[in-house]
Amino acid sequence: MSRTSSHSHSHYRHHHHYHHAGDDDATCSCAAFGSCVSFEYQGGIRRNNVVSASATESPLSRYHGIDAWRYVCLEIAKRNPERPLSAISEVAWHSTPGSNLEKYAVEEKGKFRHALRAIAPNVKERVDDAVLSILSFGNANVIKTEEGLVMIDCGSMASAETIRSIVKDEFPDERLHTVIYTHGHIDHCMLSFSSFESETSATVVAHKNIIQRFNRYKKTAGYNTHINKVQFRLPEFFNWPVEYRYPDVVFEDNLSLTIGSQVFELFHFKGETDDATIVWMPNKKYVFMGDFFIWRYVFG
Numbered sequence: 001m002s003r004t005s006s007h008s009h010s011h012y013r014h015h016h017h018y019h020h021a022g023d024d025d026a027t028c029s030c031a032a033f034g035s036c037v038s039f040e041y042q043g044g045i046r047r048n049n050v051v052s053a054s055a056t057e058s059p060l061s062r063y064h065g066i067d068a069w070r071y072v073c074l075e076i077a078k079r080n081p082e083r084p085l086s087a088i089s090e091v092a093w094h095s096t097p098g099s100n101l102e103k104y105a106v107e108e109k110g111k112f113r114h115a116l117r118a119i120a121p122n123v124k125e126r127v128d129d130a131v132l133s134i135l136s137f138g139n140a141n142v143i144k145t146e147e148g149l150v151m152i153d154c155g156s157m158a159s160a161e162t163i164r165s166i167v168k169d170e171f172p173d174e175r176l177h178t179v180i181y182t183h184g185h186i187d188h189c190m191l192s193f194s195s196f197e198s199e200t201s202a203t204v205v206a207h208k209n210i211i212q213r214f215n216r217y218k219k220t221a222g223y224n225t226h227i228n229k230v231q232f233r234l235p236e237f238f239n240w241p242v243e244y245r246y247p248d249v250v251f252e253d254n255l256s257l258t259i260g261s262q263v264f265e266l267f268h269f270k271g272e273t274d275d276a277t278i279v280w281m282p283n284k285k286y287v288f289m290g291d292f293f294i295w296r297y298v299f300g
Contacts, residue, residue: 182290
């Protein structure tokens with residue numbers, strides 16, 4: 001693997017090592033909502049129709065709150081097995097209900113409208129043969145290269161191990177080569193809560209500001225525990241993490257990684273956080289935007 005960067009630095013932790021080897025008709029996929037959901041562009045958005053259902057979805061009456069959202073998302077995924085993430089994103093983004101299921105979500109579950117509540121565990125989609133998207137609170141993307149897997153974001157404390165299991169099922173013979181954090185919010189970078197951390201010697205790459213964020217999070221764990229319980233209505237047993245997998249390689253402005261035949265161009269911007277990274281794959285014309293792009297208020 002080779003890399004070039006503008007103002008890049010290295011920060012090593014434990015015994016992880018990084019080995020360095022010496023127009024309108026264009027198609028581009030945008031991986032969004034925590035760097036995951038894929039849209040295809042070809043002279044504008046190509047909107048595929050969500051599979052519709054004609055029967056009344058009576059099982060919804062059994063669910064409330066976030067459980068109702070989870071049910072809606074899982075049902076949309078079930079009815080669109082070839083493109084579950086795209087189908088969920090289309091309902092969320094375009095607000096065009098195509099069945100009684102989506103209509104119920106639009107009209108009757110408005111108080112749970114925010115996309116972050118539309119969490120469907122284990123929903124995954126192959127963007128192409130080499131790219132896997134996994135839906136979570138902070139989504140994850142995995143790209144297969146000749147040198148191993150590159151993971152862009154790896155989930156939260158609750159989802160990191162589930163994401164790892166999905167990746168192992170999809171790519172059983174591949175090792176994790178590199179993890180890129182799009183930013184330091186804990187729904188995106190909890191590699192330390194995944195078995196990947198003990199199974200592999202993967203290199204972690206992030207913007208340099210993520211280091212001071214992790215250091216600050218350790219000092220303010222009690223405060224963050226309280227405000228996140230309030231903001232996200234988390235259960236009483238929730239505690240803010242104090243263990244973080246720090247990056248091995250950090251950069252300041254931009255960084256170019258060549259892993260196998262794939263090129264990953266990383267750019268720093270200030271958006272939701274001051275440590276945010278956008279990842280561009282020029283060979284595939286995919287962009288992974290982290291939380292620079294978040295679904296609007298959903299289903300309404």
